[in-house]
Amino acid sequence: MASDRFTLDPGARALLHDLGISLARVLRRAQLPAGVFAHGQVSMTVEEYYRFWDALDAEAADPDLAARIGRALSVEAFNPPIFAALCSANLRTAAERIAAFKPLIGPLNLRVTFDRTGLTIAVNWPEGPPPPPLFVSAELAFWVALARIGTRREVHPTRVAMRRAPQPSAETTSYFGTQIREGKTDAVTFSAEDASLPFLTEDESMWDFFAPELRRRLSDLEASATTADRVRAALHERLPAGESSINAIAAQLMLSSRTLQRQLRAEDTSYQAVLSDTREKLARRYLADRSLPTSQVAYLLAYDDTNSFYRAFRRWTGLTPEGARNGGHLTPA
Missing domain, CATH: 1.10.10.60 (Homeodomain-like)
Incomplete structure (x- = not known):
C-alpha cells in the first residue's frame, strides 16, 4: 500500500547538477520552496511531484532528457530501497525486491512478471491526472541504468512501451537500444538471459542489513492504511x-x-x-x-x-x- 506522497532523495541535487540543470530554476518553475532540500529527504504530494517533473522538462527543453538521466544515474541518486536492491543476485531479483518496497518511495506500484519471453516491469500510477511523460520515460530509463550498474554491461531491453510514447529520436533510441512504442501500459521488458545476468554488486550481507528496516517501514505504512x-x-x-x-x-x-x-x-x-x-x-x-x-x-x-x-x-x-x-x-x- 503506497502513501499519498512521493519522496525525493537529496541525491536529486547532484543528478541535476551533473545534467547541467539549475535546481533553483526548476523549483521556481514548479512553485516549490527554494529551500525544499534544506532538511534532507523531501516529501511531496502527487500534484507537487508532477509539477516538479513538468518544470524539469520545461527547464531542460530537451526531448532526450530521459536518456540523459539514465546515463547520469549513479548510486548516490538512489533511495535506500533501490540502493539495497543493487545487493541482489540479478535484475530479476532486484525488480521483485524494488516492487515490494516501491510504496516507500511513492504512490505507485510495479507489476513484475518473468517467463520464457523475459522480465517485464510495468508501472501502475496513482489515481488522478496522468503522470508527466518525462517522469514515465525516466522511470523506464532507470531500469536500464540499474541493469547496467549492477552487471557492468551495456544491457538493452527488448521492448519499451508507453501509453503516451514520445516522438522517436536517435538519442533516446540509442540509449534504450529500441524505439519507445505505444502500449497498453508503461513497461520495459528485458530478455530472460539479461534479467539473469549476475550483479557484480551482489552483497547478501548488505541486503540482510537493509531488509529488516525496509520491512519495518513498509509494515508501518500498511498499518496506517x-x-x-x-x-x-x-x-x-x-x-x-x-x-x-x-x-x-x-x-x-x-x-x-x-x-x-x-x-x-x-x-x-x-x-x-x-x-x-x-x-x-x-x-x-x-x-x-x-x-x-x-x-x-x-x-x-x-x-x-x-x-x-x-x-x-x-x-x-x-x-x-x-x-x-x-x-x-x-x-x-
Whole structure:
C-alpha cells in the first residue's frame, strides 16, 4: 500500500547538477520552496511531484532528457530501497525486491512478471491526472541504468512501451537500444538471459542489513492504511490483468472474502462500492488519454465487454465515454 506522497532523495541535487540543470530554476518553475532540500529527504504530494517533473522538462527543453538521466544515474541518486536492491543476485531479483518496497518511495506500484519471453516491469500510477511523460520515460530509463550498474554491461531491453510514447529520436533510441512504442501500459521488458545476468554488486550481507528496516517501514505504512485503501491499491494492480472479483483481491490481501467484507463494513463501505469508485476514477484518467480507445479502457478496467463499461460510465456520469471526452468532463471524480 503506497502513501499519498512521493519522496525525493537529496541525491536529486547532484543528478541535476551533473545534467547541467539549475535546481533553483526548476523549483521556481514548479512553485516549490527554494529551500525544499534544506532538511534532507523531501516529501511531496502527487500534484507537487508532477509539477516538479513538468518544470524539469520545461527547464531542460530537451526531448532526450530521459536518456540523459539514465546515463547520469549513479548510486548516490538512489533511495535506500533501490540502493539495497543493487545487493541482489540479478535484475530479476532486484525488480521483485524494488516492487515490494516501491510504496516507500511513492504512490505507485510495479507489476513484475518473468517467463520464457523475459522480465517485464510495468508501472501502475496513482489515481488522478496522468503522470508527466518525462517522469514515465525516466522511470523506464532507470531500469536500464540499474541493469547496467549492477552487471557492468551495456544491457538493452527488448521492448519499451508507453501509453503516451514520445516522438522517436536517435538519442533516446540509442540509449534504450529500441524505439519507445505505444502500449497498453508503461513497461520495459528485458530478455530472460539479461534479467539473469549476475550483479557484480551482489552483497547478501548488505541486503540482510537493509531488509529488516525496509520491512519495518513498509509494515508501518500498511498499518496506517484503511482496508478500503488496501483494496484500491490491489485493484490498481489486478484490474489490468482482468481480475475484479472479491475472491481475487481478498487472496492478494491474504484475507478471506468474508473477513474483507466485514472490515469494509466497519469502514461504512463495501467491496462493490470501492470497486465502482476505483473504476470510475481510473476510467476518467484513462479517457483523458485520447490515444486509448474506449474498448481498451474497458479492458484495463476488467469489464467483460465494452457495453458493460458504457452502462457503468453512464451510471456514474450520465454521459457516454465519448461524450465525456468531447465535453471535457474528465476531471477526477
